[in-house]
Amino acid sequence: MTDVANTGAPAAPKTSKSLLTQDARTIKRNRAETRFKMYGIAAISIGMLMLVILLTTIIGRGTGAFQQTFITLSVPLTEAKIDKTGTRDIEQIKKVSTFGYAPLLSAAFAQKVTELGIETDLKPKDMANLLSKDAPATLRDYVLENLDQIGQTVEFEFLAQSRVDGYLKDRVDRGSIANDKNISAEQLDLVDGLLVAGTLEKRFNISFITGADASDARPEAAGMGVSMIGSLSMMLVVLVLALPIGVAASIYLEEFAPKNWITDVIEVNISNLAAVPSIVFGILGLAVFINYMHLPNSAPLVGGLVLTLMTLPTIIISTRASLKAVPPSIRDAALGVGASKMQSVFHHVLPLAAPGILTGTIIGLAQALGETAPLLLIGMVGFIASNPPETIAEGLLSPNSAMPAQIYEWAKRSDPAFYERAWGGIIILLVFLISMNAIAVMLRRRFERRW
Amino acid sequence: MTQLFSSISASVLVLIVLGLGIVGYVTMRSRAIASGGGDARNLHSLPSYYGANAAMMIAIPSLLVMVLWMLLQPMVIQNTVIKLIPDQMVSEGSSVGLVMSDVRRIADGLDAAVAQGAMSGQEAAGLDAVETDVRSRLAEVGVALGSDVQAPILAAAQKYRLLSQSWRAAMVAVVLVMALAGLGFAYRQTDKDFRARNVVEAGVKGLLIIAASLAILTTVGIVFSMLFESINFFRMHPWQDFFLGGSWAPNFRGNSDLSILPLLWGTLYISFIALLVAVPIGLFAAIYLSEYAGPKVRSAAKPLLEILAGIPTIVYGLFALLTVGPFLVNIFGRGDNGVLGVDWMSGATSVLTAGLVMGIMLIPFVSSLSDDIINAVPQSLRDGSYGLGATHSETVRQVILPAALPGIVGAILLAASRAIGETMIVVLGAGAIARFSGNPFEGMTTITTRIVSQLTGDTDFASAETLVAFALGLTLFVLTLALNVLALYIVRKYREQYE
Numbered sequence: 001m002t003d004v005a006n007t008g009a010p011a012a013p014k015t016s017k018s019l020l021t022q023d024a025r026t027i028k029r030n031r032a033e034t035r036f037k038m039y040g041i042a043a044i045s046i047g048m049l050m051l052v053i054l055l056t057t058i059i060g061r062g063t064g065a066f067q068q069t070f071i072t073l074s075v076p077l078t079e080a081k082i083d084k085t086g087t088r089d090i091e092q093i094k095k096v097s098t099f100g101y102a103p104l105l106s107a108a109f110a111q112k113v114t115e116l117g118i119e120t121d122l123k124p125k126d127m128a129n130l131l132s133k134d135a136p137a138t139l140r141d142y143v144l145e146n147l148d149q150i151g152q153t154v155e156f157e158f159l160a161q162s163r164v165d166g167y168l169k170d171r172v173d174r175g176s177i178a179n180d181k182n183i184s185a186e187q188l189d190l191v192d193g194l195l196v197a198g199t200l201e202k203r204f205n206i207s208f209i210t211g212a213d214a215s216d217a218r219p220e221a222a223g224m225g226v227s228m229i230g231s232l233s234m235m236l237v238v239l240v241l242a243l244p245i246g247v248a249a250s251i252y253l254e255e256f257a258p259k260n261w262i263t264d265v266i267e268v269n270i271s272n273l274a275a276v277p278s279i280v281f282g283i284l285g286l287a288v289f290i291n292y293m294h295l296p297n298s299a300p301l302v303g304g305l306v307l308t309l310m311t312l313p314t315i316i317i318s319t320r321a322s323l324k325a326v327p328p329s330i331r332d333a334a335l336g337v338g339a340s341k342m343q344s345v346f347h348h349v350l351p352l353a354a355p356g357i358l359t360g361t362i363i364g365l366a367q368a369l370g371e372t373a374p375l376l377l378i379g380m381v382g383f384i385a386s387n388p389p390e391t392i393a394e395g396l397l398s399p400n401s402a403m404p405a406q407i408y409e410w411a412k413r414s415d416p417a418f419y420e421r422a423w424g425g426i427i428i429l430l431v432f433l434i435s436m437n438a439i440a441v442m443l444r445r446r447f448e449r450r451w
Numbered sequence: 452m453t454q455l456f457s458s459i460s461a462s463v464l465v466l467i468v469l470g471l472g473i474v475g476y477v478t479m480r481s482r483a484i485a486s487g488g489g490d491a492r493n494l495h496s497l498p499s500y501y502g503a504n505a506a507m508m509i510a511i512p513s514l515l516v517m518v519l520w521m522l523l524q525p526m527v528i529q530n531t532v533i534k535l536i537p538d539q540m541v542s543e544g545s546s547v548g549l550v551m552s553d554v555r556r557i558a559d560g561l562d563a564a565v566a567q568g569a570m571s572g573q574e575a576a577g578l579d580a581v582e583t584d585v586r587s588r589l590a591e592v593g594v595a596l597g598s599d600v601q602a603p604i605l606a607a608a609q610k611y612r613l614l615s616q617s618w619r620a621a622m623v624a625v626v627l628v629m630a631l632a633g634l635g636f637a638y639r640q641t642d643k644d645f646r647a648r649n650v651v652e653a654g655v656k657g658l659l660i661i662a663a664s665l666a667i668l669t670t671v672g673i674v675f676s677m678l679f680e681s682i683n684f685f686r687m688h689p690w691q692d693f694f695l696g697g698s699w700a701p702n703f704r705g706n707s708d709l710s711i712l713p714l715l716w717g718t719l720y721i722s723f724i725a726l727l728v729a730v731p732i733g734l735f736a737a738i739y740l741s742e743y744a745g746p747k748v749r750s751a752a753k754p755l756l757e758i759l760a761g762i763p764t765i766v767y768g769l770f771a772l773l774t775v776g777p778f779l780v781n782i783f784g785r786g787d788n789g790v791l792g793v794d795w796m797s798g799a800t801s802v803l804t805a806g807l808v809m810g811i812m813l814i815p816f817v818s819s820l821s822d823d824i825i826n827a828v829p830q831s832l833r834d835g836s837y838g839l840g841a842t843h844s845e846t847v848r849q850v851i852l853p854a855a856l857p858g859i860v861g862a863i864l865l866a867a868s869r870a871i872g873e874t875m876i877v878v879l880g881a882g883a884i885a886r887f888s889g890n891p892f893e894g895m896t897t898i899t900t901r902i903v904s905q906l907t908g909d910t911d912f913a914s915a916e917t918l919v920a921f922a923l924g925l926t927l928f929v930l931t932l933a934l935n936v937l938a939l940y941i942v943r944k945y946r947e948q949y950e
Contacts (some may be wrong), residue, residue, distance in 0.1 A: 029845070033842075033844045037843075252656070269666045276872070277931055279874045279899050280927065312669070379904075423769070426769065430766070
């Protein structure tokens with residue numbers, strides 16, 4: 001019956017002939033829909049692309065720093081030059097400065113070139129110029145440690161100077177050295193010859209990871225090792241101070257604090273401190289720890305204190321979140337069997353929240369490890385810490401640098417050889433950060449509990 | 452006695468106090484058990500609480516006094532010693548702070564000389580600047596002084612040493628007496644009816660409160676450390692020039708133009724470019740992740756984007772200086788050799804370089820905050836919009852975004868405060884010349900870079916050129932604080948709306 005009634009109804013409006021063919025407005029709206037979605041995809045792709053560019057730049061430019069050019073030379077430790085008295089008296093031998101060792105190197109180099117039969121017009125002194133400025137010092141240190149070797153011929157592997165290293169890494173070519181007084185085209189010819197003979201080779205350089213920074217003229221000898229110790233000492237201070245203080249503060253705020261204006265002030269304070277620019281903490285450190293308390297300038301202890309203040313809010317926020325995640329039934333059960341409030345917190349809630357607290361702490365530490373700006377203000381840049389500290393106290397109190405500060409220091413020097421080292425330093429820094437974050441993620445996966 | 456006490460170093464003193472604490476713990480624990488007739492069930496609290504009470508009484512008050520003492524001692528001594536320095540010495544182109552640091556250096560040098568045995572304690576105290584060449588005597592023990600020592604300075608240094616020593620000795624005595632008094636007090640308290648647990652728990656709670664108020668202390672420290680030095684700065688330099696002047700030209704011989712305005716302009720310009728990059732990308736990424744992406748894409752893309760936020764800023768700084776800068780110069784600079792054949796950009800450091808890189812860094816800030824906020828918009832709003840026939844994108848644009856707008860504004864403000872306070876990217880990527888200019892291809896400088904440059908290297912805390920950094924820092928602090936408070940207020944208000 002209804003069918004009959006419908007047949008008499010007025011025809012549908014002419015604009016939509018069928019549901020299956022879209023009208024112009026629908027097409028427009030659908031296009032807008034697709035476009036909008038594309039914008040989203042584009043935005044994410046740009047983000048990813050930037051990440052990829054950043055990482056490839058770091059790896060592409062930084063891996064070179066882990067390789068270094070070495071020159072193998074047999075150096076006769078001529079007694080007449082090193083120990084004129086012939087008494088093997090260390091005080092006498094110490095009087096011979098590194099300049100006294102340079103002729104030995106020139107002679108050894110010239111002999112090597114003759115042995116290999118490489119034709120060159122260079123004077124022996126210019127040949128030895130291919131070696132790092134570090135080489136005479138290396139030789140001298142060796143002699144002072146091994147007095148019995150004087151008079152013998154010893155084989156050394158010296159660092160090549162940074163231009164030679166750059167030549168092997170395609171950073172330097174014959175075109176770019178036209179105005180370079182550190183190297184000449186003839187010297188590069190000699191490098192080619194030595195390369196073929198195997199005397200000169202590029203290989204893994206452990207001293208970039210373990211060594212100390214070097215002065216402007218010797219980029220090839222600079223390493224991250226000492227600043228790494230500086231960073232680790234700071235992390236030690238941060239861990240020892242920030243973890244207990246942060247956990248104590250969170251326990252109070254989460255479990256004991258009454259709801260009043262003082263608690264509100266503390267909470268607002270903590271969330272604001274988390275957003276204060278890091279350089280402001282540097283100013284605080286300079287004014288309070290160095291100017292007022294006269295703690296030693298550039299010391300990792302001061303850096304650690306500043307980073308502690310900076311990390312505290314992060315640790316407090318994450319600790320409070322993990323305390324909040326422990327269900328109230330645990331507290332009630334503890335209180336029900338007669339535990340005091342304090343006992344219920346310390347014996348039951350805290351152990352259950354521990355994995356979360358640890359994860360937050362590690363992430364906070366990772367943040368602190370990469371922080372640079374406050375360290376600039378308390379003087380952890382601009383000098384060369386040449387020897388690793390011997391004791392923990394010395395590690396905390398004697399001037400040192402830190403990994404990010406060291407990278408900044410290298411970035412400021414205008415020699416491209418230092419830029420390579422800065423990128424290499426970033427790789428080391430990122431390896432630390434990635435492993436810390438990986439540990440945090442693992443802890444979370446392993447111990448995370450859903451209530 | 453004074454000799455003996457002043458030779459005890461702070462760490463040894465802490466160890467002595469902690470050792471006393473352990474002794475107190477063990478003895479009071481067994482004393483409590485004994486008072487209960489050997490049966491722990493007769494005690495009010497568990498035996499260990501009696502021990503803990505003793506340890507607390509011994510260690511906490513004495514260590515607190517020690518910390519306070521060490522904080523206050525330098526101030527008290529300095530105030531006493533300053534009176535010994537005649538005014539005319541200070542006015543000769545230097546300042547009290549400089550003279551005091553000389554005094555301290557000589558005092559430390561004398562200490563070192565005594566410690567190395569080059570001088571006897573008596574000799575060091577009785578040195579005469581006229582008869583002995585103090586400078587060369589100190590050089591022998593490895594303390595280098597910049598100039599010859601004048602008599603009043605030497606006298607001040609000797610006074611400084613004497614006061615430090617006697618104050619040190621007094622501190623050691625007071626701390627030890629307090630620790631022993633704590634032990635005695637705990638001894639009298641310890642009894643089977645003593646409510647040890649309640650006392651210990653109250654003490655622990657006190658410690659927790661102290662830890663929590665450290666956050667306030669930090670803020671107070673930040674404000675005061677910058678406020679005092681800023682006041683010193685404004686004594687030396689007119690505030691009109693700082694806030695209203697037109698140029699920034701520090702000159703270490705004095706008489707410099709130190710106006711914040713050009714720096715503020717550079718800061719805001721760079722932050723604006725950074726937000727111009729970060730806001731659209733971050734916002735669209737957030738919309739896509741929360742509205743369109745499936746769970747798989749979401750769980751992969753979100754953490755990857757957030758890696759960008761976890762990369763240290765020094766890495767971005769290097770990226771700006773060595774990669775983005777030269778890349779931009781290739782496009783916009785180098786005349787006919789460049790990509791566009793124009794010569795707008797001469798150096799790698801520019802507003803655009805720093806702004807672009809900072810924008811990349813801020814993408815995840817904007818995206819993850821906006822993502823949370825978009826997710827918080829109730830599903831019923833979406834369903835209502837679909838029910839009326841709107842497409843997905845129309846729903847997002849006309850319903851979700853307006854609903855989430857306050858939260859998104861909050862997120863953008865937080866990102867802006869990040870951008871204003873960012874240091875390493877601008878130190879390496881933005882240049883060092885302060886100017887008012889709208890050209891994004893020029894180098895410009897920011898508040899944070901100037902703080903770094905005024906405070907690194909050899910700084911003299913008596914010159915306006917150094918102290919201006921504190922005024923800049925204070926301005927930066929107030930600026931970012933205001934942005935944060937505003938942003939948090941907006942976000943909180945917004946959350947309440949849908950709860």
